[in-house]
Amino acid sequence: MPSGDTSKLFIKDLTFEKINMKIYQPKVPSAGLRRGVVYCHGGTGRFGSIKVYTNLCCSIATKTESVVMCVGYRLAPEHPFPAQFDDCLAATIHFMRTAEDYGVDPARVIVCGDSSGGTIATAVCQALVDRTDLPKIRAQMLIYPFLQAVDFNLPSYQQNHTMPPLLRKWTIHLGLRYLNIDVSVVDGILKGIHIREDLREKYSKWLSPDNIQNEFKIRGYEPPKLYPCVEEYCTKAQAFLTPTFSPLLAEDDVIRQLPETFILTCEYDVLRDDGLLYKKRLEDNEVQVTWCHLKDGFHGVVPIAKMYGIISFEAGLRGINAMVKFIRSL
Numbered sequence: 001m002p003s004g005d006t007s008k009l010f011i012k013d014l015t016f017e018k019i020n021m022k023i024y025q026p027k028v029p030s031a032g033l034r035r036g037v038v039y040c041h042g043g044t045g046r047f048g049s050i051k052v053y054t055n056l057c058c059s060i061a062t063k064t065e066s067v068v069m070c071v072g073y074r075l076a077p078e079h080p081f082p083a084q085f086d087d088c089l090a091a092t093i094h095f096m097r098t099a100e101d102y103g104v105d106p107a108r109v110i111v112c113g114d115s116s117g118g119t120i121a122t123a124v125c126q127a128l129v130d131r132t133d134l135p136k137i138r139a140q141m142l143i144y145p146f147l148q149a150v151d152f153n154l155p156s157y158q159q160n161h162t163m164p165p166l167l168r169k170w171t172i173h174l175g176l177r178y179l180n181i182d183v184s185v186v187d188g189i190l191k192g193i194h195i196r197e198d199l200r201e202k203y204s205k206w207l208s209p210d211n212i213q214n215e216f217k218i219r220g221y222e223p224p225k226l227y228p229c230v231e232e233y234c235t236k237a238q239a240f241l242t243p244t245f246s247p248l249l250a251e252d253d254v255i256r257q258l259p260e261t262f263i264l265t266c267e268y269d270v271l272r273d274d275g276l277l278y279k280k281r282l283e284d285n286e287v288q289v290t291w292c293h294l295k296d297g298f299h300g301v302v303p304i305a306k307m308y309g310i311i312s313f314e315a316g317l318r319g320i321n322a323m324v325k326f327i328r329s330l
Contacts, residue, residue, distance in 0.1 A: 122147060179240065194229070
């Protein structure tokens with residue numbers, strides 16, 4: 001875990017509408033209201049906890065002198081999707097409405113998440129774009145997020161299909177379990193037979209491998225064989241294609257309203273190209289993007305950048321430094 005100096009923080013457990021949260025507030029005095037960071041942890045909606053991310057949140061709060069709120073959202077399968085999104089959305093709104101109670105400027109709230117937490121953070125920001133009763137989200141920070149369940153044959157999926165900890169078939173399997181869908185459809189979804197022809201044409205402009213720089217195809221990429229859709233699979237996988245689960249599929253009128261964005265991708269990660277494609281969609285819609293690519297990074301490297309002072313991953317430490325730099329620029 002990245003070291004977090006708790007001696008420099010006030011740490012408080014909160015509960016709002018049965019949602020558990022933990023607040024990390026810097027003790028150092030501030031001349032004015034601080035930035036606030038809402039953190040949605042990873043774990044495919046089934047794993048992870050506030051406790052696992054305590055040291056990372058401590059690091060962010062200490063190094064950026066920001067107030068961090070980590071959301072302990074309910075987990076599947078006991079609480080089926082979209083309970084995780086609902087909890088993070090409710091927690092974010094609550095934090096924005098009570099921000100000044102924690103010395104936070106409600107107009108300087110950042111929503112952040114890693115892996116499936118990055119999915120949730122993305123969906124939360126999209127859900128808030130039309131809210132007129134709240135300040136605008138200042139920025140979103142997406143750390144190797146899962147953003148689409150349409151194409152599992154993008155270059156990063158092909159290149160890293162056996163790369164731990166997130167193997168390609170395991171990614172699909174976890175997504176199906178998250179949505180309580182029969183996992184026997186894994187192979188069909190891998191072939192893409194869950195996408196109807198009209199939707200395949202629509203999504204191609206956002207998900208085409210042509211939108212990915214050639215440098216990310218050097219390690220190998222073969223255009224996949226196209227299979228006709230199978231209605232049974234299309235019906236079962238409908239929840240896969242909602243913007244809440246696949247936020248890369250949101251319409252342009254939502255995308256263009258999104259706040260300034262930080263995206264972190266890792267070379268050795270099946271989800272790398274989700275981040276690259278979302279980066280392009282945002283930039284095409286004139287949203288400012290700061291991009292950090294860890295050429296030696298792998299999925300999950302940020303929370304384990306330094307483990308118990310014994311093992312450290314330089315890629316993860318560089319990722320945290322890039323996150324801190326971005327937050328401090330806001």
